[in-house]
Amino acid sequence: MIQTIYIERQVTDHPRTREILARFPAAQQIGCDRYTEIFNPKNQNFRLQKQQPALIIAHKFGKRVLSAPDGYGVGGQHNYYFSHMLNCIYDCRYCFLQGMYRSAHYVLFINYDDFFESMDHTLANHPGEDVWFFSGYDCDSLALDPVTGFAGYLLTFLESRQRAFVELRTKSTQIRALLSVPAIPNAIVAFSLTPTETADRFEHKAPPISKRLQAMRQLAEKGWPLGLRFDPLIFDDAFKNRYRSLFEEVFSALGPETLHSVTVGPFRMPRRFFRNLVRLYPTEPLFASPFQDRSGLVSYSAAKEEEMIGFCLEELAVYAPPERIFSCSADTRQHWNPTVQTPQAAGVPKQ
């Protein structure tokens, strides 16, 4: 439950601000000039704030649609991302947002229309071509949707723009906005999945895997294209058994025809973010894993990554057609084909 809401004065009277405030009548409201006054200062403790994050309602200035990191994508040529929110209601121990931001408060940029206008400009820069927009980079795309209502506005925007493809990346079961409208082919709902024990251990406050699969089945029945994101892959001594079981569980619930894409990507994180995570959780065994610093990116060794990705790709090939499987690592990102592999660079998505 949100107990404190900061509101930029510029958006105090915005209709969506009023709607959100009406949902939390008991919340303390605090006015501010810019969200950065609360979000950006030094000497904040992300871990303590995660106990009771506040919501900050703000206006997004400047560039709203940004180029995705090299190689970040699922087969598209032109890849961008946007963040109508910063931070996430879940508390996944491996999440890079803990290392990237000083504050755990949720920032919601309420000027959705400006995001859509920026997407239109981006589409205009690629006439006649498909353009991909990733929305789950700095937040979970759907987890706070009952409050923000963003997905509904986005889907309306996408209906008339067939060249615009959006990935909604989520661990959430908040799919009401999707189930209430006819499916469209250019919105892919991509679920992040880890083995059940891993999710239980590291993905605090997130729905269990069984609930996510249930949500996916509901979406599939309505015709929504689905993505599977086995990212981050997390190694321990039982890695193979855990992931083999996960794949069995997932594909006993979902047919391959429901899948738009499947990606696998081992744990990887910029060095600075990783150091911040270790400071927040110094006794966490995950962060004592056999990682290496590879040109500023903390990840498993190349050999270990190859072993992990190789195992998963072999297992996944049993269930899904190879042209829908993609992999990424600290060094390479490739559309997986057992005989032809095209190395590219890698991005770090919200995991």
Add this chain to the structure above:
Amino acid sequence: MRLVSALAPEATPLIEHYRLEKVDSNPMFPLYRNDTIYLVVSGIGKTLAAAATAYLHTKSGELPNQPFLNIGIAGHQRAITGVPRVASRITDQSTGQTWYPSQINRDSMDRSTLITVDTVERIYAEDAAYDMEAAGFYPIAWRASTAELVQSLKVISDHPGEPVAGLDLQRIEGLIGDCIDEIDSLVKALQDLADIVASTTLESDSLEPFIERWHFSVTQRHRLRRVLERWAVLGKGESPLTSVPLDCPSARHTIEALENALLAKPLNLHAPVAPPRPKLS
């Protein structure tokens, strides 16, 4: 816990409640303490409050991540006297600078904007509390700790219908004393948060036995520190020195030996996390 009050009558109920004893040695500011709590009496105004907060931090050992609480009286446009208000926003009226104390403690106490003024407020123009210290206390305490552990609590002492001129020292002491339960509740909540930070501090093995034996460059010391941190988590009480051959030729080989020994250890991320072990000499 570090407490900052402006006036002796604001401090007196706290000194009595927490059984604080005066620290002798002719201090710059009156300083009191028990085993866990320090209190400084700053005098009136934000400059003195800032100086006293820095003094308190220094005199209490400059420990990181300590809770800081500013306790005092404040005027208010509308609030009735005698109620405590925790600051949700602190503004320095003379500079316009504003701070937003963390609101992760959600107790039953009301919140209020707090405006720090340079002279006694008699107009109460805004729907806010008015004091003379918080804008001096807050930025210094924040610099010494982390934002979530720094708060300001004011007991409303005056308003347009009950002006400040009617206050005397006894009344001030009574106002603070009557809110001692609420103050104590906030003190405990802040201490609980500080304990969370403290409980996750990892004590890894000392670098000294390694540095005495091999020459480590600055970069290699960083790597050694990190591998020893990992060792503290995964080593299960075993000394890292036992994994380094006595005839290990160099710092680089030493680090590699430690890393290889860690690689050979079982990695079960799903086992319950053991509490951090005590520091080894």
